[in-house]
Amino acid sequence: MTERAFVADVEVLIKNSEVAAWPAIAVRAANSTHYGKVMEISGAAYIARDGRNGNCMVVKAPETSAPPLPIQIKVSAPDWNLGELPQGDATKTFTNSAEQLCFTYTGTAVGGKLFVINAESANGVGGNRYRLKHLEDPTQTVPYKVTLDSGTAKLSLPNGSNTALALNSSGKTCFAPTFETSVGGRVKDGDYVDTLTFTVVTKT
DSSP: OOOOOOOOOOOOOOOGGGGOOOOOEEEOEEETTEEEEEETOOOOOEETTTTTOOOEEEOOOOOOOOOOOOOOOEEEEEOOOOSOOOSEEEEOOSSSGGSSEEOOOOGGSSSTOOOOEEEEEOOOETTTEEEESSSTTTTTEEEEEEEEOOOOEEEEEETTTTOOOOOTTSSSEEEEEEEEEETTTTTOOOOOOEEEEEEEEOOO
């Protein structure tokens, strides 16, 4: 009998509900007969349920602890129009679902973890506040900060203290943002803008 090595493409389809408690599955070649199974010696392809961008990781010691489930969080942020700002201190809250800041993810991946949400401003930060800048005269600025409210937790941005919070196990957490602005008496009329880039990291 001549033994020849060969390469095979293997496709495995499993319902997520069947393996919800497991971060990955192992696929391993074997020779199955009436007398038993002979497993391929080099190990298994250990494949995370939620991707790792389609890459596999070979495990040579399946009895060891499974790697943590990769957390993939998608951010959905609308364009917020604060309208005409009055002089002095003012607030504006966006409560409509289409105006909220939302994060989507795999619910089982966030269980028991805390996350630090923050945002970087294109105009920088001064005095722990972001800055709206005049489109034609960047020396003209309006300081502001943002409070995010999920209904169960509130978070102030900029988050200089790295305050952490939990995300909903449903797979989606949305925040209604409140903008607090301070318009000085010498601020020019005109259009003021800023761009916020949101980040989410696991608290260590």
